[in-house]
Amino acid sequence: MAGRAAPRGRKRTTITDVAERAGVSVPTVSRVLSGNYPVATATRAKVLRAVRELDYVANAHARALAGATTKxxxxxxxxxxxxxxxxxxxxxxxxxxxxxxxxxxxxxxxxxxxxxxxxxxxxxxxxxxxxxxxxxxxxxxxxxxxxxxxxxxxxxxxxxxxxxxxxxxxxxxxxxxxxDNAGGAFAMTSHLLSLGHRRIAFLGVRPGFTTVVERVEGYRRAHETFRVTPDPTLLREGDFLRSYGYEATRELLAERTDVTAIFAVTDVVAAGVLHALRDSGVRVPEEMSVVGYDDIPMTMELTPALTTVHIPxxxxxxxxxxxxxxxxxxxxxxxxxxxxxxxxxxxxxxxxx
The missing domain is CATH 3.40.50.2300 (Response regulator)
Structure with missing residues (x-):
């Protein structure tokens, strides 16, 4: 959208000007003007008042050019x-x-x-x-x-x-x-289970976040396929950060002695996991297996090189x-x-x- 042409020497009013005057975001102004998205009554009133005060009018010519692109x-x-x-x-x-x-x-x-x-x-x-x-x-x-x-x-x-x-x-x-997000997690978890791992920690759960929901789905489905009951206390919530991987691993080591593998939700988290294990004197993979997800270039440079799920x-x-x-x-x-x-x-x- 754009404001209508202003007299020479006067700056044309834009949708951003309306948003600033009303104290709301540009998308909120757009919602009010389009009338096809729910907006609180008080907010709508503020936007319409700003429209009147600034004499803002959506440019019909600009709308007519909606099919044009800017490459x-x-x-x-x-x-x-x-x-x-x-x-x-x-x-x-x-x-x-x-x-x-x-x-x-x-x-x-x-x-x-x-x-x-x-x-x-x-x-x-x-x-x-x-x-x-x-x-x-x-x-x-x-x-x-x-x-x-x-x-x-x-x-x-x-x-x-x-x-x-x-x-x-x-x-x-x-x-x-x-x-194939869930499929990648299924394949990786199945790989660990096939080697004999039965206590596999999953670090980086974020409830309701689609990427993680699908990876946890694959993790659970692999356990079901191998007829292994996953331990719900081994699914740990956290962010996609290296620092989270480090801290979560330190906590895991302090609480559990039966875990033999860690599935990090991303390779960045896995880097933190490896760092924590090294600082704790835990050898990888002799004493703890570690896997990640994404296959970003840094995985080849980690010590040891990280087993991970490749995304194209x-x-x-x-x-x-x-x-x-x-x-x-x-x-x-x-x-x-x-x-x-x-x-x-x-x-x-x-x-x-």
Whole structure:
């Protein structure tokens, strides 16, 4: 959206000006003006008052150009410095360049409102596609948010792409590019169980977070397949941080003596696990096996080299762009699941006798 043309010498009023005057976010102003998303009565009143005071009017010409694009693809992530996101971003950038598009990167630091604002701004900029990368929360409010994103972008001639996040519904106009998350966790847990491990700690549980929910599902399913009852006290909640892996491992060692393997929710967490075991004098893999998930490049540089689940990061990024930009072609699917596999290295062995 854009404000109507102002007289010469006067700055044109924008939706950002309205948001600042009302003391709300840009997406909130957009919700009020579009009238297709629930907004609190008091908030709606503040926004409409700011609209009147600033004499803001949505530009009908800009809306008529909703089908026009700016030859850009937007990539929205939690934190671009995280290896998981950085390598997917590389795939997005490579494919965007091949398709003659520029690539814009937006970071949210995990703030849902910032995610909404980024999508709204990219819609206003007529981006060809807006790619949300990484897991989200399963709450109904978040599902509705994604549905709202998808419909707004579709109306503007753009496309919402969920990369590494499940579909919010069959009737939602979005492109879904997933990887076999639960299958990777199942394969890894099965690998440990087949070697004889029976007490396998899982570090990094985040209730309701889609990425972790699927990995825990695979972990549990493998135990069921091997007819082993998982110990619920070995599923430990935590963040995707190296520091968490370190502290959680120290706590685990102080509490338990029967654990023979640790499944870290990500490779970054696994790096912290290995550090804690080394500081505690626990040999890997002779006394404790350690595995991770993601297969980022640093796993080869850890000591010992980490056994982990490989995710096709760059292929995820390239596929997300390709499917979104060619969505009108009948042979191009709009929901794909890419495979994962175990990368076996030096951090796993049978449990000590």
């Amino acid at each position: 850009t693809v937007a990539f929205v992530v939690h934190d671009i410095t995280w290896p998981f996101f950085a390598h997917i971003a590389q795939g997005v950038e490579e494919q965007a360049r091949q398709e003659g598009r520029m690539c814009l990167v937006c970071t949210t630091q995990g703030d849902p409102e910032r995610e909404l604002e980024a999508v709204e701004q990219m819609r206003e900029q007529h981006a060809d596609a807006v790619i949300l990368v990484g897991g989200g929360f399963e709450a109904e409010e978040n599902r509705q948010r994604l549905v709202h994103f998808a419909r707004l972008l579709d109306e503007a001639g753009s496309r919402l792409v969920l990369c590494g996040r499940p579909s919010p519904g069959d009737d939602v106009p979005a492109t879904i590019v997933e990887y 990061h760059e292929e995820l990024g390239r596929t997300a762009v390709r499917l979104a930009l060619h969505r009108h072609e009948s042979t191009v699917p709009q929901h794909v699941v890419l495979g994962t596999h175990i990368a076996v290295r030096d951090s796993v062995a049978p449990p000590p006798m």
